[in-house]
Amino acid sequence: MRSVLAVACKELLQIRRDRRSLLVLFFSPIFFLLLYGYALNFDIRDVQIAVEDRDLSPESRRLVSAFVNSGYFELAASVEDPAGIVALMERDRIRAALRIPPGFARDIRRGLPGRVEVLINGENANTATTVLGYVNAIIAAESAAYRMSVRSAATGAAIQLEPRVWFNPELRSALFLVPGLIAYIGMMTAVVSTALAVVREKERGTMEQVRMAPIGALPYIVGKSLPYLAISMTAGVSVVLASMVLFDMPVRGPWWLLLLSMALFLWGALSMGLLISTIAQSQQVAFQVALLSSFLPTMILSGFIFPIASMPAWLQAVTYIVPARYFLVALRGVVLKGAGFTTIADSLGALVIFAVIVTGLAAIRLRREWS
Amino acid sequence: MGPDGSGRVEVRPREDATHAIVVRNLTRRFGSFTAVDDVSFEVRRGEVFGFLGANGAGKSTTIRMLCGLLRPTAGTAIVGGVDVTRDPEGVKSRIGYMSQRFSLYESLTVDQNIRFFAGVYGLEGERLERRRRFVLEMAGLEGRETTRTRELAGGWRQRLALGCAILHEPPIVFLDEPTGGVDPVSRRQFWRLIDHLAASGTTVLVTTHYLDEAEHCERIAVMNAGRLAAIGTVAELKAVFASRPIVEIQAADAVQTMRALDAMPEVEKTSLFGTAVHAVLRDGGLSPDALVRRLRDAGSDVRSVARVEPSLEDVFLDLVERTS
Numbered sequence: 001m002r003s004v005l006a007v008a009c010k011e012l013l014q015i016r017r018d019r020r021s022l023l024v025l026f027f028s029p030i031f032f033l034l035l036y037g038y039a040l041n042f043d044i045r046d047v048q049i050a051v052e053d054r055d056l057s058p059e060s061r062r063l064v065s066a067f068v069n070s071g072y073f074e075l076a077a078s079v080e081d082p083a084g085i086v087a088l089m090e091r092d093r094i095r096a097a098l099r100i101p102p103g104f105a106r107d108i109r110r111g112l113p114g115r116v117e118v119l120i121n122g123e124n125a126n127t128a129t130t131v132l133g134y135v136n137a138i139i140a141a142e143s144a145a146y147r148m149s150v151r152s153a154a155t156g157a158a159i160q161l162e163p164r165v166w167f168n169p170e171l172r173s174a175l176f177l178v179p180g181l182i183a184y185i186g187m188m189t190a191v192v193s194t195a196l197a198v199v200r201e202k203e204r205g206t207m208e209q210v211r212m213a214p215i216g217a218l219p220y221i222v223g224k225s226l227p228y229l230a231i232s233m234t235a236g237v238s239v240v241l242a243s244m245v246l247f248d249m250p251v252r253g254p255w256w257l258l259l260l261s262m263a264l265f266l267w268g269a270l271s272m273g274l275l276i277s278t279i280a281q282s283q284q285v286a287f288q289v290a291l292l293s294s295f296l297p298t299m300i301l302s303g304f305i306f307p308i309a310s311m312p313a314w315l316q317a318v319t320y321i322v323p324a325r326y327f328l329v330a331l332r333g334v335v336l337k338g339a340g341f342t343t344i345a346d347s348l349g350a351l352v353i354f355a356v357i358v359t360g361l362a363a364i365r366l367r368r369e370w371s
Numbered sequence: 372m373g374p375d376g377s378g379r380v381e382v383r384p385r386e387d388a389t390h391a392i393v394v395r396n397l398t399r400r401f402g403s404f405t406a407v408d409d410v411s412f413e414v415r416r417g418e419v420f421g422f423l424g425a426n427g428a429g430k431s432t433t434i435r436m437l438c439g440l441l442r443p444t445a446g447t448a449i450v451g452g453v454d455v456t457r458d459p460e461g462v463k464s465r466i467g468y469m470s471q472r473f474s475l476y477e478s479l480t481v482d483q484n485i486r487f488f489a490g491v492y493g494l495e496g497e498r499l500e501r502r503r504r505f506v507l508e509m510a511g512l513e514g515r516e517t518t519r520t521r522e523l524a525g526g527w528r529q530r531l532a533l534g535c536a537i538l539h540e541p542p543i544v545f546l547d548e549p550t551g552g553v554d555p556v557s558r559r560q561f562w563r564l565i566d567h568l569a570a571s572g573t574t575v576l577v578t579t580h581y582l583d584e585a586e587h588c589e590r591i592a593v594m595n596a597g598r599l600a601a602i603g604t605v606a607e608l609k610a611v612f613a614s615r616p617i618v619e620i621q622a623a624d625a626v627q628t629m630r631a632l633d634a635m636p637e638v639e640k641t642s643l644f645g646t647a648v649h650a651v652l653r654d655g656g657l658s659p660d661a662l663v664r665r666l667r668d669a670g671s672d673v674r675s676v677a678r679v680e681p682s683l684e685d686v687f688l689d690l691v692e693r694t695s
Contacts, residue, residue, distance in 0.1 A: 212466070
């Protein structure tokens, strides 16, 4: 126990002395929080739209103003024919166009569905999907409002369709990204720093010196990992607190569940770092292996930025071995949905399984290396 | 049949009062390469025992096995009364180890390094304080406790590394080429420390390829290609030349002189020592005067011929030649 403490103290002293790793450990989380929170914004406002109104009725004008008044669209041009739309779209002057054919008002008055056409520039699929979401919401709201106003005269009662967005009502990207950011930081500190810290001792020969002392592999590894666990937990909690202040992120679920999810995820990540350190003989190799095995999958395959549902099936299958995938589900559940333990138990279970397997592999490799 | 069913009777060395290290038939193979081949020797308590050999001769591999860091393929070793094949961890509290890399934490201070290794060895309280002061004094680093190890010159780093390796007062100390990359003055100081250790009863096993350092040792083992080529005191090793006199010849053209010597049946072999030529003569052979005459006849411009005592270098080269 005393030797574990000696190793942990030594490691903390070393981290304190190493300006570069200090910078990475403490400033990169805040840097990335600001970067992702403000710059990487998936919200789209002031979408430039062209309108081709061939009906020119009070109803068609009302629909156009509903688009403009929504705050999401800005009227860029009124055109007379489809050719005008094509020209504007090609020159990137507009992202979307609304076409109202003649007879729109007539159909509505007869109780038939009024048909409108919306054209969206699909170059950027993410943006297009978002814009389409706005369009659907506006049209649904308008048709409900119209039906209500017509029928209220006749029956005095109407069902109003109220589109509602759950969990992130304002569709703010920041709230969606923060859990991913915590996973990212966990990977940074837990996997990369741990792997580098162990491999550095191998490179410099201090590992051999320590192995000559009567200290087992386990106390050495535990002592070496503890500071990184503490640092990554602190960094994770700081990001949550900073997000609460900067982005009004709620923490709707219990804090203990948030910390438990974080601890389980970091356990797996630390073991991953140790496993890498037993494979790599130089810091350079360790960094590359960490990057490929942990860092990139966390960024790309966890649902952090790219939704898993829109990946091809084989890639979706790969995501099942990415621990960040489960961590994101758990964390988004706790933070945004206020989920309780039973709701995210599956994800936590997956994290435990991952951590146990990787810890086991690391222990086997370590034992082989030490004796 | 031996207990392991190998057909060979296994002789387990016992700890005895006079020997700190007992090695029997120690062998280590890496795949098809045999790094250490059937090595046996003993080291007495309080002895400074030298391990001499070229790079790759198997010195470090032997030490690593004796420290319990590497499992032997065959054979046994008792270090400080502990069988390294049975209890490699038990050996570690009885030994100190220092390598040529002086493996300290460079970003930490002198004091932080001492305290870390003390923690790893389980030192605390009054003993920690006493040993800490001892190491600082021994390394000459009093007053520089807060200096980072990186900023220390080689000699100080080397002495601090030795201090950290013997914090727990081990009865046996392994030094693996401890003086590599250190200036001659620091080397001399370091050997004075080794002599102090031995005088206080510590057994020291040191590997080196500096022949002048080997002369410091009470006994020397010469390793070549994984095998033990010779073992004994410096005088015993030099005895291989007892009936084979060595003469040193100064001549204007050393290479031509060597060629002339090699042609003589009385000359066993020749080697170049700086600008001089050393010739090993066969038993009873030539007197120096006769040799001068013979060389002059062969057209060599000889300035002097003198019988010399064999140096350790002569011994080493002779052993390496005969065992490879």
